[in-house]
Amino acid sequence: MVQTGEDDLVEYGYRRVLITITAILCTLLEIVDTTIVNVALTNMRGSLGATLNDVAWVITAYAIANVIVIPMTSWLSQQFGRRNYFVTSIIIFTIASFLCGNADNIWELVTFRFIQGLGGGALLVTAQTIITESYPVAKRGMAQAIYGMGVIVGPTLGPPLGGYLVDNFSWPYIFYINIPLGIIATVLALTFVKSPKYGEKLKSNQVDWLGIFLLTAFIGSLQYVLEHGQQDDWFNNKTIILLSTITVFGLVLFIWRELTYKYPIVNLGVLKDGNLRIGTVMCFILGFGLYGSTLIIPIYTQTILGWTATDAGLLLIPGSITTAFMMPIVGKLLQRGVPQSYMVGLGFLIFFFFTYIMHNSMTPSTGVEHLYWGLILRGIGLGLLFVPITTLSLSTLKGKDIGEGAAFTGMMRQLGGSFGIAIITTFITRFSQEHRVNLVSHLDTTRLEVQERVLMLQKGFMSKGFTANESLKKAYQVIDYSVMKQSAVLSYMDIFLYLGIMFLCCIPIIFLIKKGKNKINPADAMH
Structure with missing residues (x-):
């Protein structure tokens, strides 16, 4: 029927x-x-x-x-x-x-x-x-x-x-x-x-071909810069500088075109709605946290703890099941009139606790049991964030604006993920270098503890048939590897600390949300 x-x-x-x-x-x-x-x-x-x-x-x-x-x-x-x-x-x-x-x-x-x-x-x-x-x-x-x-x-x-x-x-x-x-x-x-x-339908001469070109140019260039910036040494690379320039000018020209053309490819007027503007910012942050943490946890478990790709992926599943379990509960709460802003604030707070647990659990020999509850919290936080952010974004829109608003939230979530991955990979590299310099400065070869460690490793290699010089060289390589591993762990800890601070800072945003209808006629969405 x-x-x-x-x-x-x-x-x-x-x-x-x-x-x-x-x-x-x-x-x-x-x-x-x-x-x-x-x-x-x-x-x-x-x-x-x-x-x-x-x-x-x-x-x-x-x-x-x-x-x-x-x-x-x-x-x-x-x-x-x-x-x-x-x-x-x-x-x-x-x-x-x-x-x-x-x-x-x-x-x-x-x-x-x-x-x-x-x-x-x-x-x-x-x-x-x-x-x-x-x-x-x-x-x-x-x-x-x-x-x-x-x-x-x-x-x-x-x-x-x-x-x-x-x-x-x-x-x-x-x-x-x-x-x-x-x-x-x-x-x-x-x-x-x-x-x-x-x-x-629009005739072919009414289609916003210039808008399509400018959108493709600025979004494509931005995505390339985010994906390849770290490995190409950011603004020391001519291609990155060129594409960053295209991104900026392409964005400015695209906004001008869409605001002045009679049949725009993207209706920017919908962003006049205050809740949608706040919602797109929150979707960006949600994408940052979702894709950023999905990236960093497998890297940590595979490179530091030595897990297989399958095991690293399986670690994330209990948290996902938790999110799936939370979704219908959150949906019911929204139907009963619980304000989305309360759930979003609680979701950001829980995400902060997740980052705090991960920050404190990371060592070169962390076990599943140390990460498990943090990832369950992440699942709860995502459940509390996704649906309320999506519904509050669209809560004061009507008619076809709902469909256009949904496109903005989807794009911002994807862009948030791209920014998150680019920023996290950049900072992992930079923090690792800083921590390595600090750790090496404490490795004074005149200290007794360092000499004993080197001697013990040297004797271990000599017992396996290596010469004294070869064994000494390998002993220093082992210590160097340990320093690199420890500096990587410290950089992951820093990333989770800053992610947690970012989520805490997002909580006050909920006070800017206007009370909307909360229940939108779904037949109004137009795309």
């Missing part, structure tokens, strides 16, 4: 269940693919004969395509019809996945990953609107909770799933796994998803 009138997109019974499954499946397809390749990069380098810099483009190309297409989803849906656009995006994503698995060289793979990203970016925000509009007004918080499960759990599922497929099969299977899921999603979307009624 389908209601008529303003709720004509609301579904009931099995149809709503199947639409929800379709949207969640597409959300997971898109988000799992942002992290699943991380654990397969080494294998890709070997089989495709690529350098580390080349293979990094497998991640960069996907991220750039994602962030370019997300702001345009509302406009593209109106041009082609939401169902047509959604189904086409699934098909593009699925075909590109097949082509990625069959790539013969690294640049073929990078090209197909870019195409996959164009299809995938559309799935994220469109799936959110489809779920939202399928539920009646009173259950909108629950709809966001269901969507949020896919967004939060997705980045965590990527590494263990990728690790398992690479360890037991080969790297192309991380792309092939999308094919049957994509086919199922296509059939379900064609059968059950409906499009809202739109106005007239």
Whole structure:
């Protein structure tokens, strides 16, 4: 049964269940693919004969395509019809996945990953609107909770799933796994998803081609700078300087174009809404914390503790299950009228406690039991942040502004993740160098403790058949390795400390939130 009138997109019974499954499946397809390749990069380098810099483009190309297409989803849906656009995006994503698995060289793979990203970016925000509009007004918080499960759990599922497929099969299977899921999603979307009624389509001479070009230029350049800044030594590199200049001028010209053109590709006027502005900032911070911590924990466990990729990925799963468990509870609380601002404030506070626990637990020999409860707290914090931030962002919007607002929140979450990863990797390197210098300054070879340690290591190597000089050299190498390991641990501790301070500083932002309707008519969303 389908209601008529303003709720004509609301579904009931099995149809709503199947639409929800379709949207969640597409959300997971898109988000799992942002992290699943991380654990397969080494294998890709070997089989495709690529350098580390080349293979990094497998991640960069996907991220750039994602962030370019997300702001345009509302406009593209109106041009082609939401169902047509959604189904086409699934098909593009699925075909590109097949082509990625069959790539013969690294640049073929990078090209197909870019195409996959164009299809995938559309799935994220469109799936959110489809779920939202399928539920009646009173259950909108629950709809966001269901969507949020896919967004939060997705980045965590990527590494263990990728690790398992690479360890037991080969790297192309991380792309092939999308094919049957994509086919199922296509059939379900064609059968059950409906499009809202739109106005007239734009003629080709009305399309904001300049806006599309400027958006692509500034977002693409920004994403490249963030992904490659650290390894290319930031502003000591001519390419980074050039692309940073394009980012700044491209952004300024894009804003001017969108505010003055009659048919803009992105409606910036929607940002006049105060709650949406606050929500986009919070989505940025949420992306920073979600993707940043998803990056740093596997790096720490693999490089410092010596875990396998699969084990490192599995560590994150209990926290993800906690988030999935929290989502419907948060949805119920929103339905009962609990203010989103209270939940957001509590979520930021819990995230601070998570970073505090991680800061205190990190050593060169930390066990699972020391990290477990911190990651459970992270799961609770994410559950309290995602749905309330999304609903408060859209709580004072009406009509098609809701869909355009959702595109902004999705883009800011992705950009927050990119900034988080770029900043964290930069600071890990810099903090490690600082701590190494400080630790080495305390390694005075005239001190008795240092001499005893060197002598003990030297005797150990001599007992294995090495000469005295070789053994002494190896003893110093062991001490140097220990210093490097300890300085890396200290840098991770610093990162968690500063992340915690950042989350604490976010709590006062909740006092800027205006009380909105809290329940938006989901049939109003227009992309």
